[in-house]
Amino acid sequence: MRFEAKLFLAGVLFFVPVGLIYAAFSHGEPVGSAGLPLVGGLVGMIGGYFGLLARRIDRRPEDDEHAEIAQGAGDQGVFAPWSWWPLVLAVGAALGFAALAVGWWMLAIALPFGVVGLVGWVLEYSSGQHAH
Structure with a gap:
């Protein structure tokens, strides 16, 4: 979950500054001026949750830069192929x-x-x- 946390927290570094720049250049347009920083806050909350989750669970092969593909083999969850x-x-x-x-x-x-x-x-x- 460390990669996912970094990915979403990088969204904060994009959406909040872009929202502030948009607010400055749009002359007070309310929807984008409020929406872009709020999206930044949303991805920040998701990234923060993934960061906290990464502390509680064991490291996954996806979190190791030197992992082999075979380390991720095995059951990936429950899937019902017969389900309508x-x-x-x-x-x-x-x-x-x-x-x-x-x-x-x-x-x-x-x-x-x-x-x-x-x-x-x-x-x-x-x-x-x-x-x-």
Whole structure:
């Protein structure tokens, strides 16, 4: 997590000065003048969290400059290749974004897809053949 912390903290060094320069040259335009420093603060919080997390967990191969690719082998997490729930959730999200362009009435169609897809994906391992 050390690399991720450095990456996000580098964003602070970019967004805050750019936000201040933008505020000086835009003659008080409020959206960009507030938004860019706020983005800098957001990436600073994420980078700070990753920095604190890097202290608590063991070093990963990604954090070692001299690591070999083989050191990162093994399980990388849980993945369910048979799951249809991400597709249901994607249909809900696609319909929801289409509702912004077509009409707000489409949200009534998109919301059930999104809720059912999200709940199904979260509870996938709590029922049926793969319950634990």
